[in-house]
Amino acid sequence: MGKGDKKSGKGKRTIGSYGNTRKRRKDITTELERKNLTKKVAADKKAKAAAKKAAENPVEVEAEVKKPVAKKAPAKKPAAKKAAAKKED
Numbered sequence: 001m002g003k004g005d006k007k008s009g010k011g012k013r014t015i016g017s018y019g020n021t022r023k024r025r026k027d028i029t030t031e032l033e034r035k036n037l038t039k040k041v042a043a044d045k046k047a048k049a050a051a052k053k054a055a056e057n058p059v060e061v062e063a064e065v066k067k068p069v070a071k072k073a074p075a076k077k078p079a080a081k082k083a084a085a086k087k088e089d
Contacts, residue, residue, distance in 0.1 A: 005011035012022040 001008040001010065003011055003014040006015065006017070007019075007021065009021045012019060018024050
């Protein structure tokens with residue numbers, strides 16, 4: 001089965017024809033799948049528009065971001081007392 005075979009998928013791709021072994025895109029998807037695909041595309045467009053709007057107004061985005069709380073440093077230990085210095089004669 002090669003490029004010249006009209007009944008194989010490879011041959012149909014080479015020739016550029018369609019049939020049982022090489023279906024068209026609209027034949028593969030059901031009507032329900034097409035509706036879900038259009039809904040998904042519409043949702044993606046809305047998300048892109050919202051991202052673009054947020055990029056234009058960075059001030060509003062910064063207000064939504066919470067600042068991290070700074071941790072306090074651990075308490076320092078008291079310094080050790082030094083022994084009295086010895087006098088040299």
